[in-house]
Amino acid sequence: SRPNTKMVRGTPRGAVMAYASLAVVASVCLAFTQVPQASAFTSPALGLSQPASFAIRGGRAATSPMLGLRMVATREGTGNNRMTEDGFKAPFVEKVKTESSAGYEWQVKEELLPKKLNLQEKVKIAKPGLNIIDEIDALAAEAIEKGGAQNMDEDQITWRLKWLGLFHRSKQAPGTFMWRLRVPNGIVTTKQWRVVADVMAEYDTGKRDDWEVEACGDITTRQNLQIRGLRLEDLPRHWKALRDVGLFSVQSGMDNVRNLVGNPLAGIDPLEIVDTREYCEGFTNKLTNNGNGNPDYSNLPRKFNVCFVGSNEMYEHPDINDIAYLPAKNDKGEMGWNIDVGGLLMATRCEFAIPLDAWVPQDKYWELGDAILTTFRDYGYRYSPRTKCRMMFLIDDMGVDLFREEVAKRYKASTGTELAKEGKGLVPKVWERRDLIGAHKQADGNYWIGVHVPAGRTYADEMHTFADLADKYGKGEIRMMVEENVMIPHVKEEDVDTIVAEINKIERWSTSPRTIQKGTVSCTGNQFCGFSNINTKGNAVEIADRMDDKYVFPEGKEVRIHWTGCTNTCGQVQIGDIGLLGTKAKNAAGEQVEGVDVFVGGGIGQTSAIGKVVEKSVPVDERLEDVLSEILEKQFGAKVRDGWKQTPRPVHAPKAPAPKAAAKPKV
Numbered sequence: 001s002r003p004n005t006k007m008v009r010g011t012p013r014g015a016v017m018a019y020a021s022l023a024v025v026a027s028v029c030l031a032f033t034q035v036p037q038a039s040a041f042t043s044p045a046l047g048l049s050q051p052a053s054f055a056i057r058g059g060r061a062a063t064s065p066m067l068g069l070r071m072v073a074t075r076e077g078t079g080n081n082r083m084t085e086d087g088f089k090a091p092f093v094e095k096v097k098t099e100s101s102a103g104y105e106w107q108v109k110e111e112l113l114p115k116k117l118n119l120q121e122k123v124k125i126a127k128p129g130l131n132i133i134d135e136i137d138a139l140a141a142e143a144i145e146k147g148g149a150q151n152m153d154e155d156q157i158t159w160r161l162k163w164l165g166l167f168h169r170s171k172q173a174p175g176t177f178m179w180r181l182r183v184p185n186g187i188v189t190t191k192q193w194r195v196v197a198d199v200m201a202e203y204d205t206g207k208r209d210d211w212e213v214e215a216c217g218d219i220t221t222r223q224n225l226q227i228r229g230l231r232l233e234d235l236p237r238h239w240k241a242l243r244d245v246g247l248f249s250v251q252s253g254m255d256n257v258r259n260l261v262g263n264p265l266a267g268i269d270p271l272e273i274v275d276t277r278e279y280c281e282g283f284t285n286k287l288t289n290n291g292n293g294n295p296d297y298s299n300l301p302r303k304f305n306v307c308f309v310g311s312n313e314m315y316e317h318p319d320i321n322d323i324a325y326l327p328a329k330n331d332k333g334e335m336g337w338n339i340d341v342g343g344l345l346m347a348t349r350c351e352f353a354i355p356l357d358a359w360v361p362q363d364k365y366w367e368l369g370d371a372i373l374t375t376f377r378d379y380g381y382r383y384s385p386r387t388k389c390r391m392m393f394l395i396d397d398m399g400v401d402l403f404r405e406e407v408a409k410r411y412k413a414s415t416g417t418e419l420a421k422e423g424k425g426l427v428p429k430v431w432e433r434r435d436l437i438g439a440h441k442q443a444d445g446n447y448w449i450g451v452h453v454p455a456g457r458t459y460a461d462e463m464h465t466f467a468d469l470a471d472k473y474g475k476g477e478i479r480m481m482v483e484e485n486v487m488i489p490h491v492k493e494e495d496v497d498t499i500v501a502e503i504n505k506i507e508r509w510s511t512s513p514r515t516i517q518k519g520t521v522s523c524t525g526n527q528f529c530g531f532s533n534i535n536t537k538g539n540a541v542e543i544a545d546r547m548d549d550k551y552v553f554p555e556g557k558e559v560r561i562h563w564t565g566c567t568n569t570c571g572q573v574q575i576g577d578i579g580l581l582g583t584k585a586k587n588a589a590g591e592q593v594e595g596v597d598v599f600v601g602g603g604i605g606q607t608s609a610i611g612k613v614v615e616k617s618v619p620v621d622e623r624l625e626d627v628l629s630e631i632l633e634k635q636f637g638a639k640v641r642d643g644w645k646q647t648p649r650p651v652h653a654p655k656a657p658a659p660k661a662a663a664k665p666k667v
Contacts, residue, residue: 076399076401076402077395077396077397077398077399077400077401077402077403078396078397078399079397079399080397081397082381082383082388082397083112083115083381083382083383084112088379088398088402088406091109091378091379092108092109092112092378092379092380092382093106093107093108093109093299093377093378094106094107094109098128098131098295099131100128100130100131100133100134101133101134102128102130102131102133102293102294102295103295104295105128105129105130105295105298105299106295106296106299106377107124107125107128107299108121108124108125108382112382113125115383116383116384117382117383117384118382118383118384118385118386118389119386120159120254120255120386121382121383123155123159123160124255124299126155127155127160128295128298128299129160129162129163129254129298129299130163130250130251130293130295130298131160132156132160132161132163132164133163133164133250133292133293136164136235136236136239137236139152139156139161139232139235140232140233140234140235140236143175143231143232143233144233148174148175148231148232148233149168149174149175149177149231149232149233150168150170150174150175152232157170157232158170159254161177161232161253162253162254163250163251163253163254163256163293163298164239164249164250164252164253165179165180165181165182165249165250165251165252165253166178166179166180166230166232166235166249166253167179167180167253169213169228169528169530170530171530172213172526172527172528172529172530173213173229173528175231175232176203176228176229176230176231177229177230177231177232178226178227178228178230178524178528179199179226179227179228179230179238179249180224180225180226180249180252180253181196181224181225181226181227181242181247181248181249181252181259182224182247182248182249182250182252182259182284182288182291183223183224183225183247183259183480184259184260184262184277184280184281184283184284185223185260185261185262185263185264185266185276185277185280185281185308185479186223186224186259186261186262186264186479186480186481186482187266187277187477187478187479187480188225188247188477188478188479188480189245189246189476189477189478190467190470190471190476190477190478191245191476192242192245192246192247193463193466193467193470193478194463194464194467195241195242195244195245195247196217196225196227196242196247196463197217197460197463197464197467198241198460199227199230199238199241199242200215200216200217200227200228200229200459200460200463201460201461202215202234203215203229203230203231204216204229204459204460204461208459208508210455210457210527210535210537210538210541211527211535211538211652212527213527213528214229215228215229215460216228216229216457216458216459217457217458217459217460217463218456218457218458218484218524219453219456219458219480219481219484219485219486220259220456220484221482221483221484221521221570221571221572222258222259222261222305222482223259223261223262223264223479223480223481223482224258224259224480225480228528243291248288248291250288250291250292250293251287251288251293251294251297251298254303255299255300255301255302255303255304256297256298256300256303256304257287257297257300257303257304257305257306257373258303258304258305258306260280260281260283260284260306260307260308261280261305261306261307261308261316261317261321261482262276262277262279262280262307262308262310262316263275263276263308263309263310263311263315263316264315264436264479264480264481264482264487265310265311265315265436265442265448266310268442268443268444268446268448268489268490269310269311269442269443270441270442270443271311271312271434272310272311272443273309273310273311273312273327273426273427274308274310274327274335274362275310276308276309276310276316279308279325279362279365280308282365282366283306283308283365283366283369286366286369286370287369287373296374296377297373297374297377299377300373300376300377300380301376301377301380301381301382301389301390301391301394302380302386302389302390302391303390304322304323304373304376304391305320305321305322305323305343306321306322306323306324306325306369307321307323307324307325308325308337308365309324309325309326309327309427310327312427312428312431313431313433313434313605313606314427314604314605314606314608315436315481315482315605316482317482317572317575317604318340318343318353319340319343319352319353319575319604319608320343320344320345320352320353320572320575321340321343321353322341322342322343322344322353322372322376322390322391322392323339323340323341323369323372324339324340324341324343324353325337325338325339325365326338326339326340326425326426326427327425327426327427328359328422328423328424328425328426329423329424329426330359330420330423330424331423331424334361335361335362336359336360336361336362336364336423337359337360337362337365337368338355338358338359338422338423338425339355339356339358339359339360339368339372339422340353340354340355340356341353341354341355341356341372341391341392341395341403342354342390342391342392342395343392344390344391344392345569345572345574345575346387346390346567346568346569347387347566347567347568347569348387348388348567349387349392350569350574350610351392351610352608352610354395354400355422356400356403356404356407356422357400357404357421357422358404358407358408358419358420358421358422359420359421359422359423360411360419360420364411364415367411367414367415368407368411368419370410370414371407371408371410371411371414372407374410375403375406375407375410376391376394379394379398379406380394381393381394404419407419428606429606430606431605431606433605433606435450436450436481436483436485436487437450437451437452437485437511437512437513437518438450438511438512439491439496439500439511442489442490445493446489446490446491446492446493447491447492447493447496448479448487448488448489448490448491449487449488449489449491449496449499449500449503449511450481450485450486450487450511451466451485451486451487451488451503451509451510451511452485452509452510452511452513452517452518453484453485453486453508453509454508454509454517454520454541454544455484455520455521455522455536455537455540455541455563456484456485456521456522456537457537457541462506462507462508462509465506466478466486466488466503466506466509469488469499469502469503470488472499473488473491473492473495473498473499473502474488474489474490474491474499475489475490477489477490483519483521484521484522488503514544514548515548515551515553515557515558515559516543516544516545516547516548516551516559516561517541517544517545517548518558519558519559519560519561519577520540520541520544520560520561520562520563521540521560521561521562521563521571521572521576522536522537522540522541522562522563522564522571523536523537523563523564523565523570523571524536524537524565524570525537525538525539525563525565525582526565526582529565529566531565531566531568532565532566532582533565533566533582533583533584533594533595534565534582534583534594534595534596534620535565535594535652536563536564536565536571536582537563538652539563539594539620540561540563542649542650543624543625543628544561546625546649547625547628547629547632549641549644550629550640550641550644551629551632551633551638551639551640551641552638552639552640552641553636553637553638553639554637557636557637558577559577559578559632559636560576560577560578560602560604561576561577561578561579561580561628562575562576562578562579562580562602563579563580563582563596564579564580564581564582565582566581566582567581569581573599573602573611574599574602574610574611575602575603575604575608575609575610575611576599576602576611577600577601577602577603577611577636578598578599578600578602578611578628578631579598579599579600579602579611580596580597580598580599580624581596581597581599582594582595582596583595583596583597583616583617584617585617585618585619585620586617586619587619587621587622588622593619593620593621593622594619594620594621595617595618595619595620596617596618596620596624597613597615597616597617597618598613598614598615598616598618598627598631599611599612599613599614600612600614600631600635614631615627621649625649
């Protein structure tokens with residue numbers, strides 16, 4: 001629009017100032033119009049929270065590539081409480097005695113029981129989650145007696161076993177489980193790695209097919225390991241085998257804190273800000289009572305993600321965690337952490353974590369974590385819809401100020417000190433992201449060897465071979481990355497060429513993957529997951545190979561393509577350069593087939609951003625390669641290789657239907 005002549009006052013300078021002012025106002029208004037709905041405080045285009053005040057955060061990269069700014073949250077909140085008319089005057093839960101070995105649990109107060117608790121909350125009221133630890137032997141015996149877990153009580157196998165990290169595959173492979181472990185900072189010994197491989201090997205038939213249900217393992221986007229194919233009948237001895245080498249899985253599913261993420265280069269990074277290993281380990285031990293179960297944190301309103309940032313690149317993805325610890329110094333120059341809270345990616349809302357305006361000393365990380373976790377436990381929502389039970393929804397209504405006030409009160413009660421204001425962040429605003437794959441020099445002069453594992457899928461024989469190499473050329477240590485890849489650290493310079501050659505003999509693994517292969521991340525997909533609309537891993541690996549066969553990319557160009565099978569977005573499609581979200585589509589003949597919604601523009605680290613949908617319901621087999629080709633050529637400089645010829649995609653036989661799943665669990 002034009003400025004009013006009365007604003008200009010007839011001076012050239014006035015005109016300039018008026019037009020400039022209108023440009024700023026228009027820009028801000030335009031940014032706010034990107035917000036998809038009133039309840040979602042994020043602009044997909046800008047990655048900004050609303051309403052808030054503009055400010056550049058000290059020492060932390062801006063999340064908006066356009067503005068170079070990050071919103072500092074100053075929201076007062078709605079003041080509305082979706083569970084009670086009393087606002088936030090009293091917690092929703094209380095501590096009660098139980099007959100389990102834990103002795104107590106936090107449960108929803110009785111006066112709230114008649115109201116609209118979601119299904120999972122009703123399950124938790126009927127029986128405390130951690131009771132399952134005392135029932136492992138009995139459940140295994142029952143599975144043997146009844147011919148498999150699929151013939152047992154649905155409440156037990158579908159819900160309560162999740163407190164042990166066990167997820168029944170009732171649709172794809174009834175009677176078998178996915179077993180999610182806990183691997184703080186993604187670091188294991190080769191002894192631990194081998195025990196995991198041994199469990200997988202027991203169910204391995206030798207097939208290597210991402211299109212059929214077979215025993216295997218997955219490296220996940222939380223630097224974690226998942227085992228697929230486990231049977232409940234065998235759990236007691238597998239449980240003992242893992243515990244004997246220091247691995248456990250307690251509180252890794254259901255409404256609990258997920259695996260603690262840290263810098264994959266912790267302790268070896270020549271440019272390290274802080275070594276995150278002791279903090280991930282310490283937080284995990286407190287959270288789970290050293291793997292024995294901790295009832296103070298086993299009944300949260302919803303799942304919860306935590307990371308400690310130690311790298312300049314923010315390999316740890318702090319923007320999408322409920323608590324992100326960011327290295328910072330206070331005004332006295334003392335090392336500690338700035339705290340961001342509330343990050344989430346989900347079906348109905350995607351938002352980056354926001355500043356709590358808090359700094360804590362390095363050694364008070366747990367006290368701060370406890371204060372946030374218990375505030376969420378006590379006041380977080382437990383009604384339907386369950387999609388609005390994540391912590392950011394509580395912050396929306398409490399407001400950042402009241403939420404911080406409650407956290408500060410609890411922090412002071414445990415430390416005797418006030419919660420300080422945010423310090424000076426140490427993560428640089430601009431930073432060229434270093435590659436983790438390949439051979440790179442460590443701080444001590446040795447090398448780490450980063451290895452690409454296609455879509456994070458691994459098998460027992462590959463794991464054993466890799467462990468042998470880590471023992472022979474490293475120091476018996478293996479690390480995982482959120483990109484679903486692995487590394488062996490502590491390799492001597494004279495052994496680099498040899499170990500690289502040996503690793504590349506593992507048929508599917510590579511220390512020098514091609515562009516699309518290297519940047520591909522995938523969730524489990526409908527090979528194992530009942531929520532997924534498509535086979536993500538099979539498609540991801542196959543299409544990556546086909547795109548790399550077709551294109552050559554500019555030197556050093558990276559393309560991150562994230563696949564996820566459903567709107568739960570475990571594959572984090574919103575932060576990929578390209579994101580592919582599984583759905584159903586119709587092909588040219590009008591038949592229903594696997595499809596994807598295509599996202600573009602996501603980012604991580606210093607250029608973090610939330611991608612936007614550019615096309616919906618694209619048939620995977622019929623059109624996806626053409627859509628990707630257009631994006632890769634226009635936005636990533638891809639050039640068709642000389643001599644390339646189009647070949648048809650392999651035809652994969654439709655997956656045989658699994659036996660009919662058991663009825664919906666009754667509470």
